[in-house]
Amino acid sequence: MISLLIATRNAHKTREFAGLLGPEFVLEDLRSHPHLAEVVEDGATFAANARIKALAVSRQLPGLVLADDSGLEVDSLGGAPGVFSARYAGLGATDEANRRKLLAELAKRGPDAARTARFRCALVLARDGHVLAICEGSVAGEIVRQARGSAGFGYDPLFQPNGLSETFAELSPVVKNAISHRGCALTKLKPLLPAGDIPK
Secondary structure, three states: OOOEEEEEHHHHHHHHHHHHHOOOOOEEEHHHHOOOOOOOOOOOOOOHHHHHHHHHHHHOOOOOEEEEEEEEEEHHHOOOOOOOOHHOOOOOHHHHHHHHHHHHHHHHHHOOOOOEEEEEEEEEEEEEEEEEEEEEEEEEEEEEEEOOOOOOOOOHHHHOOOOHHHHHHHOOOHHHHOOOOHHHHHHHHHHHHOOOOOOO
């Protein structure tokens, strides 16, 4: 069994990692460490923010730390919400508030505005304040005109991946994980995780 600390307090994200990694991994996240201060994510890219989180947490807690930063980029919004995806409607914004703002911003651009978009994910693996690996993944699709589906979280009910007629929130976890931005990034990272393959 491989122990891995996920540098998040988002239970949805931790559950998704558990499904992606499988039973050979024992996961915990920052909800088990409420004494740790929130990490200020002020990087300009997903990879920069994931690196900030991974290093900050791995300097305070032992073992392997995996940090994720991910979000949605919409072409007609100039790549927004991007690194501000989780707080698009303001600090502490709910998923629903962020989705409402996204649809409102697209509506301002008229009915013919391009709705092409992509989810991006950057994963950074660290231990003892040192980066061990950085892997990224993405999935392209489009923003639907109204939310559909009750699975997933964040912008999942608004994002329909290319080649499918369902949104991420309408897909089963198995199907979503097979094609998602987080799944793609983790596919690259997972071969580095077994004990012995990671530098001491």
